[in-house]
Amino acid sequence: MVSYKELGLVNTREMFAKAIKGGYAIPAFNFNNMEQLQAIIKAAAETKSPVILQVSKGARNYANQTLLRYMAQGAVEYAKELGWEKPQIVLHLDHGDSFELCKSCVDFGFSSVMIDASSLPYEENIALTKKVVEYAHKYDVTVEAELGVLAGVEDEVSSAVSHYTKPEEVVDFATRSGCDSLAISIGTSHGAYKFTPEQCTRDPKTGKLVPPPLAFDVLDAVMEQLPGFPIVLHGSSSVPQEYVDMINSLGGKLPDAIGIPEEQLRKAAKSAVCKINIDSDSRLAFTAAVRKVLTEKPGEFDPRKYCGLARDFMEDLYKHKIIDVLGSDGKA
Numbered sequence: 001m002v003s004y005k006e007l008g009l010v011n012t013r014e015m016f017a018k019a020i021k022g023g024y025a026i027p028a029f030n031f032n033n034m035e036q037l038q039a040i041i042k043a044a045a046e047t048k049s050p051v052i053l054q055v056s057k058g059a060r061n062y063a064n065q066t067l068l069r070y071m072a073q074g075a076v077e078y079a080k081e082l083g084w085e086k087p088q089i090v091l092h093l094d095h096g097d098s099f100e101l102c103k104s105c106v107d108f109g110f111s112s113v114m115i116d117a118s119s120l121p122y123e124e125n126i127a128l129t130k131k132v133v134e135y136a137h138k139y140d141v142t143v144e145a146e147l148g149v150l151a152g153v154e155d156e157v158s159s160a161v162s163h164y165t166k167p168e169e170v171v172d173f174a175t176r177s178g179c180d181s182l183a184i185s186i187g188t189s190h191g192a193y194k195f196t197p198e199q200c201t202r203d204p205k206t207g208k209l210v211p212p213p214l215a216f217d218v219l220d221a222v223m224e225q226l227p228g229f230p231i232v233l234h235g236s237s238s239v240p241q242e243y244v245d246m247i248n249s250l251g252g253k254l255p256d257a258i259g260i261p262e263e264q265l266r267k268a269a270k271s272a273v274c275k276i277n278i279d280s281d282s283r284l285a286f287t288a289a290v291r292k293v294l295t296e297k298p299g300e301f302d303p304r305k306y307c308g309l310a311r312d313f314m315e316d317l318y319k320h321k322i323i324d325v326l327g328s329d330g331k332a
């Protein structure tokens, strides 16, 4: 058992309260490897933004749980080395799917966990979330839960369909489960293909798809039911077209990849939405950089050259999100 406090990490409680009051959102960036972690910490340290490092079950399997825990500890020390005296860094489990996985993360030094039981019947979602909350709170670890279903990886049955959160359920759910924050479904979606062409309109000038707007009426109704309660948005990459175009022009194949327009995320960040999850955008930045180096210099075989450029691309992307979209710069 290792406590996140020994690692210099913080939980989300105070961070979220400040973000709601201040009208900004905390970035939650997924990471699987050293370059991503370096880019996240550098961007957060240089902009003085609180940050949530997210690890999915898949990332944990990919990177190894022990290595990850030491990487997070190293991230705190690296942040200090960069001149960030009191780093505000959370290590968070993204989409925990069982009590055992959440418990294992709490025991391994995570400061926050998500239990995603949103695919279970309502009462079972409450029961499992409550069980995780009871364990996690013993160690002052905060818990994110989910109500409603996002399209994409979570929804294995019919990936194109999402089910918006029902605002009439949120008070009962939050009260009985005891969760610290709630991920809701208002039309965001996982991955780089958030909408089918049929769901979109096409810009006649560029030929690019224009996605349907987020359901801000659902968000407003949730906030009315649960004033001041921390709300989380998953699947909130904007899928920058410059990366998609770069990848496609360098031999890649990402037809009609599309995300959430940043002006909608800006609007959400000013509300009780205090955590915005971004994963696909950094994957795109990474891939664009690797393709660029390998295409322009076919003789290159030093991974530091293409992973180094990938790191630069991701750092720029993270800073842009922090400063221009979420408004979390200068808040830590």
Ligand SMILES: [Zn+2]
Pocket (backbone or CB within 6 Å): 095, 190, 234, 235, 277
């Ligand atoms: Zn998610």
